[in-house]
Amino acid sequence: MNIFNGASKYQSQALAILRIVTGLTFMAHGIIKLFGFPAGAQPGQQEIMSLMGVAGLLEGVGGLLIVLGLFTRPTAFILSGMMAVAYFMAHFPQSFYPAVNGGDAAILFSFIFLYLVTSGPGAWSLDKR
Numbered sequence: 001m002n003i004f005n006g007a008s009k010y011q012s013q014a015l016a017i018l019r020i021v022t023g024l025t026f027m028a029h030g031i032i033k034l035f036g037f038p039a040g041a042q043p044g045q046q047e048i049m050s051l052m053g054v055a056g057l058l059e060g061v062g063g064l065l066i067v068l069g070l071f072t073r074p075t076a077f078i079l080s081g082m083m084a085v086a087y088f089m090a091h092f093p094q095s096f097y098p099a100v101n102g103g104d105a106a107i108l109f110s111f112i113f114l115y116l117v118t119s120g121p122g123a124w125s126l127d128k129r
Contacts, residue, residue, distance in 0.1 A: 015122030020067050022112050026079070027063025030056045058082055066116070069125020073117050080113035 031037055033056025036045030046052040058079065065075045083106045091103030098104050121127045 012123040015119060016069070016124045018112065019069060019072070019116060019121055019125070022109070022116075023063045023066030023068075025063075026059055026066065026109060030058070030060030030063055032056070034060050055082070055086065066113075069121035069127050072121035072125060072127050076113040076116035080110050080117065083107075083110035083113065 032041045033043065033046045033052055034048075043052060046056055048054075048057070062075050062079045062082075065071055066079070087103045087106040087110065091098070091101040091106060095101040098107055
């Protein structure tokens with residue numbers, strides 16, 4: 001008897017938890033760039049019309065939409081591409097290896113968002129209403 005046989009009945013809820021936690025974590029990166037909060041967090045507050053400022057807007061607004069499960073698929077598509085570009089612009093030139101270049105989070109965000117494009121938001125989303 002496999003103890004995980006019944007786990008699939010919670011697939012939609014587990015997907016929603018992944019979506020919400022990912023969105024909150026992603027939104028936190030935007031809050032740092034938009035408001036410089038928490039103090040001392042890198043890269044700190046950015047000019048809104050700079051590349052990092054636009055990234056902060058996408059992270060903040062996109063992260064909120066992901067948390068709410070609103071326009072999940074198109075938002076996740078845009079954010080997945082954004083993270084792929086961020087990885088190749090900022091991390092990959094430093095080293096081929098993600099553990100060395102610090103790009104682990106960018107890769108994970110990109111692929112989680114790509115998964116949300118294909119899977120949808122799961123339970124507890126405004127898209128489902």
